[in-house]
Amino acid sequence: EVQLVESGGGLVQPGGSLRLSCAASGFTFRTYWMHWVRQGSGKGLVWVSSINSDESTRNYADSVKGRFTISRDNAKNTVHLEMNSLRVDDSAIYYCVRGGWYEMLSWFDPWGQGALVTVSS
Amino acid sequence: EIMLTQSPGTLSLSAGERATLSCRASQTIRFNFLAWYQQRPGQAPRLLIHGASSRATGIPDRFSGSGSGTDFTLTISGLEPEDFAVYYCQQYGDSSYTFGQGTKLEIK
Numbered sequence: 001e002v003q004l005v006e007s008g009g010g011l012v013q014p015g016g017s018l019r020l021s022c023a024a025s026g027f028t029f030r031t032y033w034m035h036w037v038r039q040g041s042g043k044g045l046v047w048v049s050s051i052n053s054d055e056s057t058r059n060y061a062d063s064v065k066g067r068f069t070i071s072r073d074n075a076k077n078t079v080h081l082e083m084n085s086l087r088v089d090d091s092a093i094y095y096c097v098r099g100g101w102y103e104m105l106s107w108f109d110p111w112g113q114g115a116l117v118t119v120s121s
Numbered sequence: 122e123i124m125l126t127q128s129p130g131t132l133s134l135s136a137g138e139r140a141t142l143s144c145r146a147s148q149t150i151r152f153n154f155l156a157w158y159q160q161r162p163g164q165a166p167r168l169l170i171h172g173a174s175s176r177a178t179g180i181p182d183r184f185s186g187s188g189s190g191t192d193f194t195l196t197i198s199g200l201e202p203e204d205f206a207v208y209y210c211q212q213y214g215d216s217s218y219t220f221g222q223g224t225k226l227e228i229k
Contacts, residue, residue: 035218045158045166045209047218059216095165105213107156109168109177 002026002110004096009115012086020081020115022096030074033099035108036081038092038117048094049081053102064090086119093117123148123212127221133229140197142224144210149190151214157186157195160223161206169208170195197226 008020022034036048049070050059058070069082079096093114100106124147134140144155153173158166168177170186173193183198197204205228210221 044222045211045220047220050216050218061217104216105151105154107154107168107171107177107213108158108166108211108218109171111165111167113165 002098004098004110004112006094006096006112006115009094009117011118011120013121014086014088014119016086016119017082017084018086018117020083020094020096020117022079022081022112024077024079024096024098027098029077031101033102033104033106034070034072034079035097035099036070036079037095037097037108037111038090039095039114040089040092043092046092050099050104051079052104057104083117086117088119091117091119122217123150123215123219125210125212125219125221127208127210127224129224130222131225131227133227134200135229136200136202138200140195140200140204140226142195142197142208142226144188144193144195144221146191146193146212150193150212153189153193154212154214155186155188155193156211156213157184158209158211159204159206160209161203166209200226202228 005023035050051070067085072079096112097108128143155173157170160166174186207223
């Protein structure tokens with residue numbers, strides 16, 4: 001069974017940092033694009049960042065560019081999202097999602113259960 | 122960036138009825154790379170449809186997708202109690218991966 005499990009969420013003050021991790025299992029992790037998508041409380045889904053299989057391509061939404069860094073460890077089947085200079089409007093549930101098999105333009109499936117990030121003083 | 126507009130915002134129907142959800146794009150979606158997701162309260166989204174009309178693995182055949190270019194539709198024939206949820210469309214024809222704002226399907 002394909003599974004994605006996020007960890008690392010929590011409460012952080014504005015300007016602070018947090019690192020989310022996502023442990024993948026049940027598929028050949030190193031061959032897939034991976035993404036992070038977030039959802040503010042009562043709001044819709046917003047794509048945040050993507051990374052390809054060998055880390056040679058990383059993409060970011062304009063709202064997080066320069067503050068967030070996506071990375072992966074194919075030996076440990078994990079993907080990370082390093083979040084710096086956090087703002088109140090970064091508060092959201094962050095979902096780890098599998099993308100395409102060596103393909104950037106693909107649907108998102110499956111989704112992890114999400115990690116809650118709250119930025120507040 | 123491609124903008125996606127879903128309508129209606131809320132749809133009130135009864136079990137057994139047919140639901141028709143719309144997703145309109147601000148420009149043509151390449152290769153009809155359009156997906157639909159279902160999100161039940163307190164749960165992560167779940168893929169229903171990809172490529173505008175291909176059902177994902179394990180999705181019941183009462184769910185169907187159609188459309189091309191800029192206009193897409195998700196149809197749910199014979200609503201079951203577990204279908205009342207929020208539905209999102211998403212384009213993956215470019216790397217901005219934009220989502221619509223969602224349609225809430227509620228019990229009438």
